Amino acid sequence: MEVEVKFKVEGEIEDKVRKIAKFIKEKFEEDLYFSHPCRNFAETDEALRLRKDEEGFTLTYKGPKVEKETKSRHEVKLKVESYEKAKDLLEKIGFKPFAEVKKIRRIYRTDDGIIICLDDVFNLGKFLEIEVEGEIDKKEELFRIASILGYKREESIKKSYLEMLLELKSSSSKTYQS
Amino acid sequence: MEVEVKFKVEGEIEDKVRKIAKFIKEKFEEDLYFSHPCRNFAETDEALRLRKDEEGFTLTYKGPKVEKETKSRHEVKLKVESYEKAKDLLEKIGFKPFAEVKKIRRIYRTDDGIIICLDDVFNLGKFLEIEVEGEIDKKEELFRIASILGYKREESIKKSYLEMLLELKSSSSKTYQS
Numbered sequence: 001m002e003v004e005v006k007f008k009v010e011g012e013i014e015d016k017v018r019k020i021a022k023f024i025k026e027k028f029e030e031d032l033y034f035s036h037p038c039r040n041f042a043e044t045d046e047a048l049r050l051r052k053d054e055e056g057f058t059l060t061y062k063g064p065k066v067e068k069e070t071k072s073r074h075e076v077k078l079k080v081e082s083y084e085k086a087k088d089l090l091e092k093i094g095f096k097p098f099a100e101v102k103k104i105r106r107i108y109r110t111d112d113g114i115i116i117c118l119d120d121v122f123n124l125g126k127f128l129e130i131e132v133e134g135e136i137d138k139k140e141e142l143f144r145i146a147s148i149l150g151y152k153r154e155e156s157i158k159k160s161y162l163e164m165l166l167e168l169k170s171s172s173s174k175t176y177q178s
Numbered sequence: 179m180e181v182e183v184k185f186k187v188e189g190e191i192e193d194k195v196r197k198i199a200k201f202i203k204e205k206f207e208e209d210l211y212f213s214h215p216c217r218n219f220a221e222t223d224e225a226l227r228l229r230k231d232e233e234g235f236t237l238t239y240k241g242p243k244v245e246k247e248t249k250s251r252h253e254v255k256l257k258v259e260s261y262e263k264a265k266d267l268l269e270k271i272g273f274k275p276f277a278e279v280k281k282i283r284r285i286y287r288t289d290d291g292i293i294i295c296l297d298d299v300f301n302l303g304k305f306l307e308i309e310v311e312g313e314i315d316k317k318e319e320l321f322r323i324a325s326i327l328g329y330k331r332e333e334s335i336k337k338s339y340l341e342m343l344l345e346l347k348s349s350s351s352k353t354y355q356s
Contacts, residue, residue: 038216039272048271061270076267079259089254092239093226094217 003072004131007151021108031101037094057083181250182309185329199286209279215272235261
C-alpha cells in the first residue's frame with residue numbers, strides 16, 4: 001500500500017525539508033487519467049493512470065482510499081514499453097483519456113526511507129506529499145514529519161490532484177457559463 | 179495489421195519448410211486470455227491476451243478479423259515488466275482470466291520476411307501459421323507459400339486457438355453431462 005499525506009504549500013519550505021531529508025532528483029511527470037468503460041471511477045474512488053517521466057512509462061491502478069485521514073490506497077504499478085501503445089491498447093478496450101495532470105516534482109528521502117515530494121502542479125500550485133510503502137499505521141510517522149515541517153494533521157488534503165483539477169475545471173466552466 | 183493464415187498439420191512438413199525458410203528459434207508460449215467487464219469479446223470477435231515467453235511478457239489486444247478468408251486482424255502489442263503485476267492490474271479493473279493456451283512454437287522466416295510457425299498446441303495438436311505484418315493484400319503471398327507446403331486456400335482455418343479450445347471444452351463438457 002502507498003501511505004501518503006498531502007498539504008498545500010504557501011511560501012518556502014524547501015530549506016526545512018533539506019534539513020531532514022536528502023535530495024534525490026527533480027523530474028517532470030505527465031499523467032493521463034482514463035475513465036472505465038462501465039464503472040464510474042469517480043464514484044468507486046479508483047483511478048487508472050498512464051505516467052510519462054524520465055524513468056519511462058508506468059500504468060498505475062489506484063484503489064479506493066482506505067481511511068479518512070490520509071490519501072492512502074492500494075496501488076498496482078506496471079512499467080510498460082511505450083506510452084503510445086499503452087494508450088492505444090487502453091482505448092481499444094474502452095478506456096477513455098479524460099484528464100491530464102502535469103507537475104514538476106522535487107524528491108527527497110529521509111534516512112528511514114520516507115519520501116518527501118515538493119510538487120509544483122500545473123494550474124493547482126505547490127504541494128507537499130510525504131509517502132512511504134507500507135501499512136496504514138505508518139501514517140503516524142508521516143504526520144510527525146509533517147509537523148516538523150510546520151503542518152498539522154488536520155490540514156492534510158485527502159483529494160488527489162486529479163480530483164482537484166476536475167473541481168477547478170467544473171467551477172471555472174460554471175463561472176464562464178454564469 | 180497482422181495478416182495470417184493457418185492450417186491443421188497432419189504428418190511431417192518441417193522438411194518442406196526448411197527448404198523455403200530459415201529456422202529462427204523454438205519457444206514455449208503461455209497465453210492467458212481475459213474477458214471484458216462489460217463487452218462480450220466472443221461476440222465482438224476481440225481478445226485481450228497476456229503472453230509469457232522467453233522474450234518476456236506481452237499484453238496484446240486483438241481486433242475483430244477483417245475478412246473471411248484469413249484470420250487477419252489489427253493488433254496492439256505492449257511489452258510489460260511483469261506478468262503478475264499485469265494480471266493483477268487487469269483483474270483490478272474488472273478483466274477476468276478465463277482461458278489458457280500453451281504451445282511450443284518453432285519459428286522460421288523466409289527471405290521476404292514472412293514468418294512460418296510450426297505450432298504444437300496443448301490439447302489441440304499441430305498447426306502451421308504463416309504470417310506477416312502489412313496490408314490485407316499480402317494474403318496472396320501467404321497462400322502461395324501455403325501452396326508450396328501442400329495446403330489449399332480453402333483449407334485455411336479462421337478460428338483462433340482460443341476459440342478452438344473453448345469449443346473443445348464446451349463439447350467435452352456436453353459429452354460428460356450426457
